[in-house]
Amino acid sequence: MKFDPTPLLRPHIVNLLPYTSARDEYTGKEGIFLDANENPYGSVTDQDHNRYPDPYQLDLKEEIAKIKQVKPSQIFLGNGSDEAIDLLFRAFCNPGKDNVILLPPTYGMYEVSAGINDVETRKVPLTSDFQLQPDLILKAVDANTKIIFVCSPNNPSGNKVNREDILRLLREFNGLVVVDEAYIDFSDEPSFTTLLSEFGNLLIMQTFSKAWGLASLRLGMAFASKKMIKILNRIKPPYNISGLTQETVLAAINKVEKVNAMIADILQEREYLKAELSKLDFVEKIHPSHANFLLVKIPNASHVYDDLIEEKIIVRNRSKVQLCEECLRISVGTRAENEAFVQALRKIYTESFNL
Numbered sequence: 001m002k003f004d005p006t007p008l009l010r011p012h013i014v015n016l017l018p019y020t021s022a023r024d025e026y027t028g029k030e031g032i033f034l035d036a037n038e039n040p041y042g043s044v045t046d047q048d049h050n051r052y053p054d055p056y057q058l059d060l061k062e063e064i065a066k067i068k069q070v071k072p073s074q075i076f077l078g079n080g081s082d083e084a085i086d087l088l089f090r091a092f093c094n095p096g097k098d099n100v101i102l103l104p105p106t107y108g109m110y111e112v113s114a115g116i117n118d119v120e121t122r123k124v125p126l127t128s129d130f131q132l133q134p135d136l137i138l139k140a141v142d143a144n145t146k147i148i149f150v151c152s153p154n155n156p157s158g159n160k161v162n163r164e165d166i167l168r169l170l171r172e173f174n175g176l177v178v179v180d181e182a183y184i185d186f187s188d189e190p191s192f193t194t195l196l197s198e199f200g201n202l203l204i205m206q207t208f209s210k211a212w213g214l215a216s217l218r219l220g221m222a223f224a225s226k227k228m229i230k231i232l233n234r235i236k237p238p239y240n241i242s243g244l245t246q247e248t249v250l251a252a253i254n255k256v257e258k259v260n261a262m263i264a265d266i267l268q269e270r271e272y273l274k275a276e277l278s279k280l281d282f283v284e285k286i287h288p289s290h291a292n293f294l295l296v297k298i299p300n301a302s303h304v305y306d307d308l309i310e311e312k313i314i315v316r317n318r319s320k321v322q323l324c325e326e327c328l329r330i331s332v333g334t335r336a337e338n339e340a341f342v343q344a345l346r347k348i349y350t351e352s353f354n355l
């Protein structure tokens with residue numbers, strides 16, 4: 001399917017003249033650099049950070065392209081996935097006019113970013129087992145619908161979304177389908193990246209924040225057609241990825257084996273946590289998880305959340321979220337952390353609720 005994103009763009013973005021940085025105009029690495037008003041002596045720190053970084057992160061993209069089996073031109077890197085989400089709103093959604101479709105319960109940033117950009121959100125809830133309702137989603141689409149956000153595996157429910165349903169949206173929706181794969185490394189589901197050449201309206205998001213253990217560096221990836229990536233590059237802040245982040249991830253990227261070992265440990269701990277929780281009578285439901293967390297339904301979830309904090313154990317209270325009533329979201333920890341959590345939970349119920 002040939003898909004041109006240009007007609008979907010906000011009109012002023014089509015003709016926008018992007019900022020050209022000093023490092024755009026001259027990309028060589030050798031020479032006397034008197035073009036960017038940098039400090040020629042170095043930095044106050046032991047390590048030098050005085051030169052502006054590559055605005056397009058080409059070395060890093062080349063390595064990411066290899067491990068993700070995409071082309072460097074199909075990669076956008078953002079200051080966390082959240083930057084890519086915000087840029088999509090700014091590129092495609094006219095404030096006060098256009099809308100996007102969200103599928104709650106889902107990741108909160110889509111709605112926040114829509115709000116910041118004054119863009120209407122149309123919500124089509126997931127089913128009780130957290131799957132899409134494609135008929136209703138497509139019915140909610142109108143001429144001003146620009147983006148549908150799908151999260152798979154979904155946060156906060158943890159399940160993977162049926163592939164056929166996402167494919168149907170890609171085929172039948174003439175706008176952008178974002179598939180947020182932040183948790184794909186914990187799932188047996190293949191990534192949608194293999195379908196990039198087939199669907200020009202597909203944009204996949206992944207992140208270094210979860211499986212790679214680099215949340216503090218803030219590095220999110222978006223994979224899409226070359227045309228779409230060009231649009232994001234035109235409107236992003238010029239130096240959105242710090243040099244330190246680029247260097248650190250470049251040095252880390254050949255450590256796929258270590259990442260895989262950590263993923264294996266997390267999956268094993270997820271099963272341990274699930275097994276331990278299922279031994280507790282008061283646990284009503286442990287939702288199936290393809291992510292590094294479990295959504296667990298328990299009585300008096302909000303009180304338990306508070307009591308856990310008293311024990312210095314912090315989980316995510318999702319009990320006020322639609323379809324997650326009385327649920328806590330628990331990130332998989334180390335064995336010691338998981339044991340401490342289960343023990344605290346048992347104590348809270350026996351002491352506070354006499355169960």
Ligand SMILES: *Cc1c(COP(=O)(O)O)cnc(C)c1O
Pocket residue numbers: 079080081082083107151155180182206207208209210215218219220
């Ligand atoms: C954690 C998470 C991300 C990652 O966000 P970063 O900004 O890259 O840290 C993206 N999407 C979902 C659904 C997440 O849960």
